[in-house]
Amino acid sequence: MSKYITARSKRFSFLIEKKTLFTSLILIFITMAIMSVSIGVGELYISPLDVIKSLTGTGAGINNVVIHEFRLPRILIAVIAGASLSLAGAILQGIIRNPLASPDMLGITSGAGFAAVTFITVFSSQSNNLTVSIGYLPVAAVTGAFLMGALIYLLAWKRGISPVRLILIGVGLMTAAQALTTLMIVLGPIYAAPQATIWLTGTVYATNWKDVYSLLPWFLILTPLLLAFARKLNVQELGDDVSASLGHSVNKNRFLLLLISTALAGSAVAFTGAIGFVGLVGPHIARRLVGSSFGALLPVSGFLGAIIVLLADLAGRTIFSPLEVPAGVFTAAIGAPYFIYLLFKNHG
Amino acid sequence: MSILETESLTLSYGKKPVIQDLNLSIPKGEITVLIGSNGCGKSTLLRSMARLLAPEEGAILLNGKDIAKRSTKDVAKELAILPQGPVAPEGLTVLQLVKQGRYPYQSWLKQWSRKDEQAVTQALKATNMLEFAERSVDSLSGGQRQRAWIAMTLAQGTETILLDEPTTYLDMTHQIEILDLLFELNAREKRTIVMVLHDLNLACRYAHHLVAIQNHSVAAQGCPEDIMNEKLVADVFHMPCKIIEDPLFGTPMCIPYGKGRIAKNGLPTAQYA
Numbered sequence: 241m242s243k244y245i246t247a248r249s250k251r252f253s254f255l256i257e258k259k260t261l262f263t264s265l266i267l268i269f270i271t272m273a274i275m276s277v278s279i280g281v282g283e284l285y286i287s288p289l290d291v292i293k294s295l296t297g298t299g300a301g302i303n304n305v306v307i308h309e310f311r312l313p314r315i316l317i318a319v320i321a322g323a324s325l326s327l328a329g330a331i332l333q334g335i336i337r338n339p340l341a342s343p344d345m346l347g348i349t350s351g352a353g354f355a356a357v358t359f360i361t362v363f364s365s366q367s368n369n370l371t372v373s374i375g376y377l378p379v380a381a382v383t384g385a386f387l388m389g390a391l392i393y394l395l396a397w398k399r400g401i402s403p404v405r406l407i408l409i410g411v412g413l414m415t416a417a418q419a420l421t422t423l424m425i426v427l428g429p430i431y432a433a434p435q436a437t438i439w440l441t442g443t444v445y446a447t448n449w450k451d452v453y454s455l456l457p458w459f460l461i462l463t464p465l466l467l468a469f470a471r472k473l474n475v476q477e478l479g480d481d482v483s484a485s486l487g488h489s490v491n492k493n494r495f496l497l498l499l500i501s502t503a504l505a506g507s508a509v510a511f512t513g514a515i516g517f518v519g520l521v522g523p524h525i526a527r528r529l530v531g532s533s534f535g536a537l538l539p540v541s542g543f544l545g546a547i548i549v550l551l552a553d554l555a556g557r558t559i560f561s562p563l564e565v566p567a568g569v570f571t572a573a574i575g576a577p578y579f580i581y582l583l584f585k586n587h588g
Numbered sequence: 589m590s591i592l593e594t595e596s597l598t599l600s601y602g603k604k605p606v607i608q609d610l611n612l613s614i615p616k617g618e619i620t621v622l623i624g625s626n627g628c629g630k631s632t633l634l635r636s637m638a639r640l641l642a643p644e645e646g647a648i649l650l651n652g653k654d655i656a657k658r659s660t661k662d663v664a665k666e667l668a669i670l671p672q673g674p675v676a677p678e679g680l681t682v683l684q685l686v687k688q689g690r691y692p693y694q695s696w697l698k699q700w701s702r703k704d705e706q707a708v709t710q711a712l713k714a715t716n717m718l719e720f721a722e723r724s725v726d727s728l729s730g731g732q733r734q735r736a737w738i739a740m741t742l743a744q745g746t747e748t749i750l751l752d753e754p755t756t757y758l759d760m761t762h763q764i765e766i767l768d769l770l771f772e773l774n775a776r777e778k779r780t781i782v783m784v785l786h787d788l789n790l791a792c793r794y795a796h797h798l799v800a801i802q803n804h805s806v807a808a809q810g811c812p813e814d815i816m817n818e819k820l821v822a823d824v825f826h827m828p829c830k831i832i833e834d835p836l837f838g839t840p841m842c843i844p845y846g847k848g849r850i851a852k853n854g855l856p857t858a859q860y861a
Contacts, residue, residue: 246700255700468696475691481640481671486744487664487692532680
């Protein structure tokens with residue numbers, strides 16, 4: 241049993257796999273490393289030494305502005321949004337008991353997308369400026385995500401929620417929301433289209449500290465709550481009958497978990513746009529690394545999601561420099577083939 | 589003495605009644621086996637006794653108390669059910685699976701108490717799964733996998749265990765292995781076991797108490813030697829057969845009539861044909 245650490249006191253007791261701790265530490269290190277690189281590179285290259293100087297408050301003018309005003313909030317949003325999306329996917333894969341489930345597959349992201357595009361279309365002016373504050377765009381997106389979550393839940397309800405109904409209704413509504421979104425772009429003014437498309441692809445470009453402060457509370461509240469749910473997810477994944485036999489309230493917990501997942505995914509895409517595939521790929525790689533137990537799966541999924549979006553953003557800023565490519569292009573470029581690989585593997 | 593009772597129980601799927609006005613008592617500390625033809629409602633009855641299916645009418649009493657009125661977590665400490673053909677998530681290890689059996693005793697801060705550890709180790713030992721603890725469930729053979737699931741229900745530490753066709757999909761060797769394991773558990777720890785089995789001969793061998801379900805109700809119940817006869821099998825399974833004594837155990841053994849190759853002349857098969 242040397243593979244485990246048993247932590248016990250009067251108040252708590254846990255069995256922790258050493259592999260999980262080890263993997264988490266490595267992933268934290270990788271996240272920090274990419275963050276440091278990310279702060280330095282871009283249109284304006286800043287040497288690591290100057291980065292440290294600037295971060296410790298002794299840097300020069302232009303470096304300070306670039307780092308503190310542009311890159312730092314952007315990188316933090318990438319980390320938080322990536323982790324949130326990946327966690328949201330891990331939850332859905334647990335409640336639906338299918339590795340192909342993710343917030344984009346289930347239509348939650350599409351609900352947010354429809355709301356966001358409607359917002360952009362309705363409130364764009366001829367001069368391509370918004371007629372209301374851009375600050376309301378995340379509000380619209382979150383609302384869209386929650387309305388979609390509620391709609392999926394209501395339509396899937398039939399004396400309880402069965403995972404199969406949930407995914408079928410989800411996929412159906414996702415398609416419907418995407419069709420409506422396209423319709424909105426086609427019918428809307430032409431000048432709103434590029435902005436809508438960028439939102440639908442997902443980017444952390446031009447995020448600021450206000451965004452960070454708006455997104456952070458969601459993450460800080462939802463993540464600890466979710467970790468408390470880890471053991472419920474574990475038991476839920478054994479199937480409805482087994483978990484009910486173990487004294488688990490299947491429907492109540494499925495509702496709460498769906499709510500947490502919607503809140504995580506909805507809040508993330510509200511500030512980044514519909515970055516896709518993170519919620520699919522993150523938890524899946526995590527499963528490869530640390531197995532199926534959610535106590536390990538959740539933190540590792542979170543770190544991986546952060547790393548994926550960080551890398552996607554870094555690639556988007558550097559590969560075609562000085563042109564900026566939205567991070568969502570890169571997550572899709574990795575995610576889509578991965579999805580096909582998963583489909584094939586599941587058939588085999 | 590009975591540990592589990594149904595009180596004028598009516599169950600239905602949709603509008604179709606499956607079990608009607610059933611009063612059944614499960615004897616404490618014994619092995620009870622439910623038999624019946626496909627779709628007769630034996631699995632439904634088992635599921636309802638484990639509160640996985642709410643009764644249309646009537647009640648299920650566990651130790652004299654209505655299970656519908658008790659907290660589901662409390663019931664989980666007294667009664668466990670292993671459904672038919674459970675599927676473990678990909679990559680889940682045996683230890684992680686068996687740990688789940690402790691769910692009703694845990695809270696989010698207490699997930700691995702000394703008691704949990706003891707119960708899990710004991711369950712792994714009793715099922716001979718200790719050496720497989722670190723293996724992933726999906727990499728095991730059918731028999732080992734079923735043992736892992738039984739270990740999980742054992743870790744739940746309940747006095748009563750219900751199993752829905754625990755030997756389905758297993759070859760003969762592993763069927764006997766699983767049934768022997770359950771038999772020993774009952775003999776050693778006096779746990780009450782209720783299971784659905786399809787093989788009548790094995791049912792007669794392992795059951796102290798046999799319950800034949802037919803036509804929404806119980807056709808016969810009691811010690812296999814007392815109730816098992818050709819008429820019962822004809823009534824319940826609509827199948828003519830000859831009942832003989834198992835040459836090894838002396839329990840009733842059912843030989844179905846039908847077509848087939850005849851190796852020696854003058855056997856009763858010919859009469860039937």
